[in-house]
Amino acid sequence: MILKSSSSRIVISVIKHIVLIGMLGFLFYVFFGAYENLEALYNTFGKDYFSRYAEAETGSKNLVTSILLDYRLFDSLFEAGILLIAVSGVIWISRHEIEEKNAQFMIDKFKTPDLFVTFSRLVYPLMLAFGFYVIINGHLSPGGGFQGGAIVATAILILYYIDAEKDTNINLIVTVEKYIYIAILLLATASYFTRGAFFTNVFPLESSADAKSIYLVVLNVLIGFKVALGLWAIFTAFLKEGR
Amino acid sequence: MAFFSVLLIIIPVFTALVIYLYKHSAVKYLTFIAQLAMTILAVLYYREFSDQWASTLIVFGDWDLRIGISLINDEISMSFIFLTLFSFWMVLIYTFDTRQSNRTFLFFLMFLQGVFLGLLQTYDLFNMFVFLELTTILVTILIAFKKSGDSFRAAVYYILLNASGVLVFLIGVIIMYNVFGTINVGVIGEAIDSVGEATSVRFAYVLMMAGIAVKSALFPVFSWLPKAHGVAQSAISALLSGLIVKGGLYMFIRINQMFSGANLESGEFFFYVGAATAVVGVLFAVSQKDIKQILAYHTVSQIGIVMMGLSSPDFDTFYGGLLHIFNHALFKSLLFLGAGVIIKAYRTKYVSDMRGVFKTMPAVSIFMIVGMLSITGAPLFNGFISKTIIKYSIEDSTLKSWILFGVNIGTATSFIKMSQIFFGPRRMTLRLYAPFDRIALMGFAFACVILGNFYIPISDGFFGVELSYISVFNFDAFFDYFVALAIGFLIYYFIIKKDYRPIRMIREYKPSFQSANFVFIMFVVVMSVYFVLIP
Amino acid sequence: MGDLTMLDFTAYALQVLLIIMAIAIVVHKNNGTIIILITTFSLITASLYVINRAPDVAIAEVAIGSAIIPLIYVISISRQREFIVLDKAMDDFIISDNTFTGRGYILLKRFTDYYHLELNLCNDVRLCSLGSGKDQKLCEDTNVDLIVSHDEERGVYVLKGKASSILMNKLEQMAKDYDDIEVIKFKDRDFGD
Numbered sequence: 001m002i003l004k005s006s007s008s009r010i011v012i013s014v015i016k017h018i019v020l021i022g023m024l025g026f027l028f029y030v031f032f033g034a035y036e037n038l039e040a041l042y043n044t045f046g047k048d049y050f051s052r053y054a055e056a057e058t059g060s061k062n063l064v065t066s067i068l069l070d071y072r073l074f075d076s077l078f079e080a081g082i083l084l085i086a087v088s089g090v091i092w093i094s095r096h097e098i099e100e101k102n103a104q105f106m107i108d109k110f111k112t113p114d115l116f117v118t119f120s121r122l123v124y125p126l127m128l129a130f131g132f133y134v135i136i137n138g139h140l141s142p143g144g145g146f147q148g149g150a151i152v153a154t155a156i157l158i159l160y161y162i163d164a165e166k167d168t169n170i171n172l173i174v175t176v177e178k179y180i181y182i183a184i185l186l187l188a189t190a191s192y193f194t195r196g197a198f199f200t201n202v203f204p205l206e207s208s209a210d211a212k213s214i215y216l217v218v219l220n221v222l223i224g225f226k227v228a229l230g231l232w233a234i235f236t237a238f239l240k241e242g243r
Numbered sequence: 244m245a246f247f248s249v250l251l252i253i254i255p256v257f258t259a260l261v262i263y264l265y266k267h268s269a270v271k272y273l274t275f276i277a278q279l280a281m282t283i284l285a286v287l288y289y290r291e292f293s294d295q296w297a298s299t300l301i302v303f304g305d306w307d308l309r310i311g312i313s314l315i316n317d318e319i320s321m322s323f324i325f326l327t328l329f330s331f332w333m334v335l336i337y338t339f340d341t342r343q344s345n346r347t348f349l350f351f352l353m354f355l356q357g358v359f360l361g362l363l364q365t366y367d368l369f370n371m372f373v374f375l376e377l378t379t380i381l382v383t384i385l386i387a388f389k390k391s392g393d394s395f396r397a398a399v400y401y402i403l404l405n406a407s408g409v410l411v412f413l414i415g416v417i418i419m420y421n422v423f424g425t426i427n428v429g430v431i432g433e434a435i436d437s438v439g440e441a442t443s444v445r446f447a448y449v450l451m452m453a454g455i456a457v458k459s460a461l462f463p464v465f466s467w468l469p470k471a472h473g474v475a476q477s478a479i480s481a482l483l484s485g486l487i488v489k490g491g492l493y494m495f496i497r498i499n500q501m502f503s504g505a506n507l508e509s510g511e512f513f514f515y516v517g518a519a520t521a522v523v524g525v526l527f528a529v530s531q532k533d534i535k536q537i538l539a540y541h542t543v544s545q546i547g548i549v550m551m552g553l554s555s556p557d558f559d560t561f562y563g564g565l566l567h568i569f570n571h572a573l574f575k576s577l578l579f580l581g582a583g584v585i586i587k588a589y590r591t592k593y594v595s596d597m598r599g600v601f602k603t604m605p606a607v608s609i610f611m612i613v614g615m616l617s618i619t620g621a622p623l624f625n626g627f628i629s630k631t632i633i634k635y636s637i638e639d640s641t642l643k644s645w646i647l648f649g650v651n652i653g654t655a656t657s658f659i660k661m662s663q664i665f666f667g668p669r670r671m672t673l674r675l676y677a678p679f680d681r682i683a684l685m686g687f688a689f690a691c692v693i694l695g696n697f698y699i700p701i702s703d704g705f706f707g708v709e710l711s712y713i714s715v716f717n718f719d720a721f722f723d724y725f726v727a728l729a730i731g732f733l734i735y736y737f738i739i740k741k742d743y744r745p746i747r748m749i750r751e752y753k754p755s756f757q758s759a760n761f762v763f764i765m766f767v768v769v770m771s772v773y774f775v776l777i778p
Numbered sequence: 779m780g781d782l783t784m785l786d787f788t789a790y791a792l793q794v795l796l797i798i799m800a801i802a803i804v805v806h807k808n809n810g811t812i813i814i815l816i817t818t819f820s821l822i823t824a825s826l827y828v829i830n831r832a833p834d835v836a837i838a839e840v841a842i843g844s845a846i847i848p849l850i851y852v853i854s855i856s857r858q859r860e861f862i863v864l865d866k867a868m869d870d871f872i873i874s875d876n877t878f879t880g881r882g883y884i885l886l887k888r889f890t891d892y893y894h895l896e897l898n899l900c901n902d903v904r905l906c907s908l909g910s911g912k913d914q915k916l917c918e919d920t921n922v923d924l925i926v927s928h929d930e931e932r933g934v935y936v937l938k939g940k941a942s943s944i945l946m947n948k949l950e951q952m953a954k955d956y957d958d959i960e961v962i963k964f965k966d967r968d969f970g971d
Binding site for chain 1: 304306377
């Protein structure tokens, strides 16, 4: 390629930046114009329907959980599937043929300060309990399987602060995670046999809120465990890679 | 019976999970059993519903149509479903290895099939987003499956660009939900007549189309395709070029159908986008030396031709584009799988190093020749049919006809260059143990020939389209084809073979990721100016 | 402007801060700073979610964006900063008298200092005993970046690494000054399908 002199390169780069800012500003202007227009057109059908009927039809006080686990369960299954695929992909890419790559390092400076270790030991059971609380109460207060699973995963990661050389069996984690995903799929399809429709609550529409919440709690727990195991597996793969 | 459509999604996903979990080596036969089950279900489903597509609508959970997620099928989605099943059959046969089973590979492959079949049938915008995202991630992992440096770079480039595209699509979906209160495609399609002129609706269209343009590798956001399809394993490249990129085109069809009441006049704009894609693709393809890069750039250019057909509001042109999608899927997969066999045997990927393929591997050569004749549009093969339909429909405009003619010449040039591999003496090559790959090639080649000759009953029976005005056995067709070949040969001999400086510069032009982003933003801006500001 | 409540004002201020953080993330070069900025970005978005009355999303954003993502980034960036050298020479090229004063060590230290990397030497007995034919596979399969060995016949020290790593070019340049140090780069073996 023809070598440009450095001053013309600077000029080109400045022009590029100005054009970029101009384009982004233009998009912002169009977006703003669309937004003003939106206020007149705003259709509240979805909002009204959910606020009026969701609690009665799904047995969950938390509207978000009712949408995630009942109205749009099909989406949530594949969202969980995204996490499953991401975990499997990360494990595959980080897997090497030489099994134990524990080349002894002459200089190994990694040692967690004692303050962190003590603090982590204090915080770990609290975080775990809070995570379980968020999972199980997903249908009554903000939370649910996905959120609680992330919190439980964070709690488990604190264990690595305490003991960095911890030996974890990634294959076991991933296998259990896949079995849980199969269980979720089966539970979601089970509604076809009890209710005649796919991917919704197992209990029929007329049953009490308590009965429906059994299904919601079970599904939340399964999703929570699956998410926690998946995130734990990703973290372990990163930690093991290169040790 | 209507629930078969759900089974088509669930069976591959289940099979994938089972294959991963059970370590017994016989588990790889499960893929064939699952594939057979799905084919039978699809055929029964088609026969049941072929004149009453509206009754295929399923709403999950039996909720109100505007609240729940729904699936629906019609002729277009059924034809895509059959194409998917056929492509995956062939790829499974091609990669089948009786001595070992790569369970992780089959896991990702079958999961991809389930997700793609879901994408084809869904009738809900956010569901489309979820499936698009899932397809992106699965394809990234499959591109990086070889674990070589080039594959990782291509996979990272792919996921960054495509994830931004899908994100822009999501913003469009959010705007639509705010305007309509529902994200069911059918309900929006009916309600859009009244609000079609609004800025927000048009801006949502622009955003959704930008995302779809990235997924379909249109100009100017196609730069991920040559990188990704050129370095992946051949079976994966065949699947990507043949099928997954067509998913983006399928979404283009669906979103356009949804917005048809809004009078957006998008036909001319997307025709020129398609024309630009076709021209740029063929220009790059002619300058490449790596066989898989050549094929990848040709995918870009053929997608441009498809877009020239799909963009028009006239049904016949649209049908030409649709037919070219299927034809391209068949012959491009054939070419990629054949290229894979040749690369494995010759241990090189450069066309100039490959000679004597015809004497060394006659069966593979014959199938590759079938593929090359199809892509250049020879009569008696399937490429001719769709290219002729598009040619007839744009013959009123001289500019458009010349563009199409130029692209055809470029394609001919490039494949004449590639056909040099057949000449020459026989070579000693490594015969790797892959017993069934010839069968996969034969399957695709047969499909090309069948579609090239029996297009009238197939189009009539499946789509109800009358194609008898296209005749294969007339003198004009052959004459035009040989003229194109002759001009292609002259261009090859006098220009390409000498490898002049401009050609080398085109080959070595590698756009950076920064410029790809810049171009993407510019594309969104140009579309908003055209669709939102001007009207 | 009359009905602009405190909450609205906070929301606008946070959104402006968000844009500033985004520009800061793009402009900064130091990876550590960027991780902290990403974490702050995630926390600000979580607060915005709470202000817009979406606590579910806020919980998810905090857990993932402020706890798991920074951990993963920190681990991967700290791995990247190491340059791992396998010493098969076993003589005083790198270590003499149990201190790091060998000529090879000085060269490698200059090299890693140039790129702000951390030099990590190892001499695992099991890996060292693998024959030199397996060196390329060793580089590909494990995370070893450089293999130092002594070619007895020619009396040179051979440094082997992957050609796809851009750092090797610089090492080659630096090693030109030394007569008895040779740099070999393994090309990526990728003609398989």
